[in-house]
Amino acid sequence: VGSERINTDIVTLTRYLNEEQTKHKEATGDFTLLCHALQFSFKSIAYYIRRASLINLGGLAGSSNVTGDDQKKLDVIGNDVFIAAMRSSGRVRVLVSEEEEEAVVFDEYPDARYAVMCDPIDGSSNLDAGVSVGTIFGIFKLAEGAKGTKEDLLKPGTSLVAAGFTMYGASAQLVMTMRGGAVNGFTMDNALGEFILTHPNMRIPKKRAIYSCNEGNSKYWEEPVLEWVNSLKQAEKPYSARYIGSMVADAYRTLLYGGIFAYPADKKSTKGKLRILYECAPMAMVFENAGGQAVNSKMDRMVEVIPEHIHDRSGIFMGSYDEVQKVIDIHKKHG
Numbered sequence: 001v002g003s004e005r006i007n008t009d010i011v012t013l014t015r016y017l018n019e020e021q022t023k024h025k026e027a028t029g030d031f032t033l034l035c036h037a038l039q040f041s042f043k044s045i046a047y048y049i050r051r052a053s054l055i056n057l058g059g060l061a062g063s064s065n066v067t068g069d070d071q072k073k074l075d076v077i078g079n080d081v082f083i084a085a086m087r088s089s090g091r092v093r094v095l096v097s098e099e100e101e102e103a104v105v106f107d108e109y110p111d112a113r114y115a116v117m118c119d120p121i122d123g124s125s126n127l128d129a130g131v132s133v134g135t136i137f138g139i140f141k142l143a144e145g146a147k148g149t150k151e152d153l154l155k156p157g158t159s160l161v162a163a164g165f166t167m168y169g170a171s172a173q174l175v176m177t178m179r180g181g182a183v184n185g186f187t188m189d190n191a192l193g194e195f196i197l198t199h200p201n202m203r204i205p206k207k208r209a210i211y212s213c214n215e216g217n218s219k220y221w222e223e224p225v226l227e228w229v230n231s232l233k234q235a236e237k238p239y240s241a242r243y244i245g246s247m248v249a250d251a252y253r254t255l256l257y258g259g260i261f262a263y264p265a266d267k268k269s270t271k272g273k274l275r276i277l278y279e280c281a282p283m284a285m286v287f288e289n290a291g292g293q294a295v296n297s298k299m300d301r302m303v304e305v306i307p308e309h310i311h312d313r314s315g316i317f318m319g320s321y322d323e324v325q326k327v328i329d330i331h332k333k334h335g
């Protein structure tokens, strides 16, 4: 390979974060440091997932989390890795994890100004089969002197300063966006140990005939949802169905190829399945910033939904602008 064909000026996540920081004169570097801790947790989780079958990390941990899901050993490890990284950054006042019933308040850092919400390993039912899973995160900036109480956390996605996810697939892919900013995608280069900017300014295609939902639940679906999915199947050229069962992986594909991902609230799960703070809101911010849409089962903008409890759930439809609009239009028709 001739040297002229090698890119010797690559943008790593570290470089990207530094460049972002210099754009904001008032920036103190706290957010950048927090992101460094975040990326370390992604690298660690990716490492453990890759080695899981080799070092006996498959299967259940023998406990269950707040919401009653059986915890996998990797759920526990992912959660511990995440909490340790956030704590040691010294920049986090409070953290919400899917795996922790209560918010974790870091009183050793009373002046820290960030709150982090996360699902350390989303899609863990896929873990033992080696199917892609991911980590989802959202970050709020807190007011000076905030003590990390519930009020600091029960805020809408529009208050997020940054959000994103990492998918642990054939390679680890980190997608991140800041409030009002572009969506950028980074790929982990295992040899360099760095996330490299490979997908700058990601824009979701305006439409695409792919839908992604667990149709096994259709018995419980409300009429508008049934009508919508049926209309996709009866379209002149019927849609393709794709469902991995890891939201991060389904979302990443949807972001790249276009289409729609849905996990509606239904007659059985009237509040939906996915959690607002650390699953729905961060994803919704990513999709909106990439030019798509994200709404809940009442067709409200997902990022405007305010949870009443840190583990509250919601229905969600997110994806290409036109595909989500179809869902909205059918719901409006039903009134």
Ligand code: AHM
Pocket (backbone or CB within 6 Å): 069, 098, 119, 121, 122, 123, 124, 125, 214, 245, 246, 247, 248, 263, 273
């Ligand atoms: P988890 O956080 O316990 O892994 O659950 C969330 C996952 C999502 O990744 C995925 O979209 C959904 O649950 C799949 O649910 P289902 O198995 O009901 O289709």
Ligand code: MG
Pocket (backbone or CB within 6 Å): 098, 119, 121, 122, 123, 279
């Ligand atoms: Mg989850």
